[in-house]
Amino acid sequence: MGVQIEVHGLAKSFGRQNIWQDVSLTVPAGELSVLLGPSGTGKSVFLKCLVGLLRPERGRIMVNGVDLCRCTESERYELRKLFGVLFQDGALFGSMTVYDNIAFPLREHTRKTEAEIRRLVNDKMELVGLVGAERKLPGELSGGMRKRAGLARALVLDPEIILCDEPDSGLDPVRTAYLSQLLVDLNAQVDVTILIVTHNISVARTVPDNLGMLYRRRLVGFGPREILLTSEEPVVAQFLGGHRHGPIGMSEETDAAEGTWPSTVPEIVPQLTPSPGLPARQAIQRRQERVRVMLPTLSPAAREHVLANWGVPR
Structure with a gap:
């Protein structure tokens, strides 16, 4: 089973530019999670902090009881062996064959x-x-094939955590669907922890067990898909719905700190299931157990949609 990642009070800046601050979340072990956010909100920076490629100014990243932000170089080297990373462009060596890259x-x-x-x-x-x-050679491959080669290389050491930096970037909808199915099937087979950074709404609504969103230098929320997909938080509802009206503007300068969202609570889109012949994903039961505890805190409409999504008679 995969490994849990605990993030506490993380803050990152480049010079005077504050990327985000006070980010706290727990990526559950053995589950698929997605981190969303408009372009430029520091989603890829967050991934690089998780794997130790960048060091945040404040906060802790706990993996297997070790703080990646304060550990020794030898401890960081050992922890990195738990991670497999799929970068946006596959990050393949251009002079090596696909076999040698993997x-x-x-x-x-x-x-x-x-x-x-x-x-x-x-x-x-x-x-x-x-x-x-x-x-x-990588130059002879299509974009989708390069992504899959990058994923194979990320998997070859059998990592317990897989980080995917915009795996859908540059792919058409069909290839994105294939890659999404591949990640779901992988989790079904080995129960690995997967965190995907994306701004693809289709991926965010259908693939993960958990959803989070970065906006205006903070984490708006992170939790089970049922909670985020029925959220009445204006930013979350606008982004997941892909709507023009709401606090998110054309650019960061036109974003609003607050906003209203007049729509009704949306129904929950069905989650992608493993391919025929594969085992059921154990992550689903673990996630639903957490959601059951949270049900009394939801609005009546949200609660109704959650139960309907689970097939519970209304």
Whole structure:
């Protein structure tokens, strides 16, 4: 099962530019989570802080009982082995074949034989649907194939946490749907912790167990999908609905600190399920148990939509 990530009071700036402050959330172990936000809200910066590529000014990031913000270099090196990262462009080495790109972490961080490496690489290539592309260079691949190659490389060390930085970026809706299904299937098979950064509304509404949103240098909310998808918080409702009217403007300068949202509570879009033949995702039961505790705090309309989404008679 994957590993939980606990973030407490995180703040990050570049010079005088404050990216976000006082961000606190818990990414549950073995579940799919999505972090949303308008462009420029520091979603990718947040991922880089989680994996230790950037150091925040304040706060804690707890993984396996170790604070990534204050640990030694050797502790950080060991913790990074728990992570697999899928970057926006795949971050493949242009001079290496697809096979060598995927094999690179194994050759760099393990003492496995080439026969063992070949078996592991072939397994991951089959998992992401890249069998037959072993000898191709990244420049010969489509955008979707580069993403899948990047995902195979992120998976080759069998990480317990997978961070995906806008995996849908540059992909058409069909390829995005395939990649979304691949992540859901992966979680069903190995119960890995997955955190996806995106501003794709379709992905946010159908893929994750948990949703969060960054806006105006703060975390607006983070919690189970049922809670966020029925949220009456104007910013969350406007963004998830993809509407023009609300506190989010064309640019950060035209954003409003507050706003109103006159719409009714939306119904919950069904969540993407694993492909036929795969086991049911254990994360769903864990998430629904948390939501049951929260049901009394919801509005009657939100509560009705949650129960309807679960198939409970009205």
